[in-house]
Amino acid sequence: MNGQPQQPQQPNLANLFNPSVQQTGLDRYGSAIKDLTDPSYILPSVEMDLRRQRQVLNPDTGKIEVQKVGDPLMSEEGITNCLSLCRSAINNIAVLNSLKDQMIEQTMLRIADDLIMDLMLSMSQYEIKNSKDRDLILNIVLIPIWLTLLRGREGGERKFWGANPGYNEPQANKTSWNPFRRGG
Numbered sequence: 001m002n003g004q005p006q007q008p009q010q011p012n013l014a015n016l017f018n019p020s021v022q023q024t025g026l027d028r029y030g031s032a033i034k035d036l037t038d039p040s041y042i043l044p045s046v047e048m049d050l051r052r053q054r055q056v057l058n059p060d061t062g063k064i065e066v067q068k069v070g071d072p073l074m075s076e077e078g079i080t081n082c083l084s085l086c087r088s089a090i091n092n093i094a095v096l097n098s099l100k101d102q103m104i105e106q107t108m109l110r111i112a113d114d115l116i117m118d119l120m121l122s123m124s125q126y127e128i129k130n131s132k133d134r135d136l137i138l139n140i141v142l143i144p145i146w147l148t149l150l151r152g153r154e155g156g157e158r159k160f161w162g163a164n165p166g167y168n169e170p171q172a173n174k175t176s177w178n179p180f181r182r183g184g
Helices: 025-037 039-051 076-089 101-121 131-151 156-160
Strands: 053-057 064-068
Touching: 039 053, 039 076, 039 131, 076 101, 076 131, 101 131
Parallel strands: none
Antiparallel strands: 053 064
16 A cells, blocks of 8 residues: 555446456446436337338348338438437437426427428428328327337336435426427
8 A cells, every 4th residue: 555545446438338348237237227228229110110111030041131111101301300300309318307297298299299390391392192191100200209208207217227215306397497388
């Protein structure tokens, strides 16, 4: 001992995602929580639905391949815009938040209004063929967003993953300011 306090040893972040490096139980647990609370795995499915594609196992090669099952529901620009909207709500922030029912409803109404307006005004630009396809696009985009927001309902996943029973949630939803309130 040289009389100086020892610095805590920092984990080697390069080894965190290296499967050949043995991780401690806490590292694996933290990684599992991150993976299980990250809803971004939904986004490729939304994209494939908009493109009318699906993944199939090729029996000859044993590899998963993308198979076209119809014409895309909209143009590349439309798909990109819909995915951007999805990314804004399908994320860890929504899942690990503590959303009240009223906030989920207001958020969904705002997102749905924006999407409907965008699809109506850009129907020819997005090359949407008919109202049936437009309704299908609405369902493909809005249902995963709604289900993701429900995961954060009343702190559902945050509570599930081990919030301290003595911990009092911040009262963030009690504020009078609401960015989605209509009429100012």
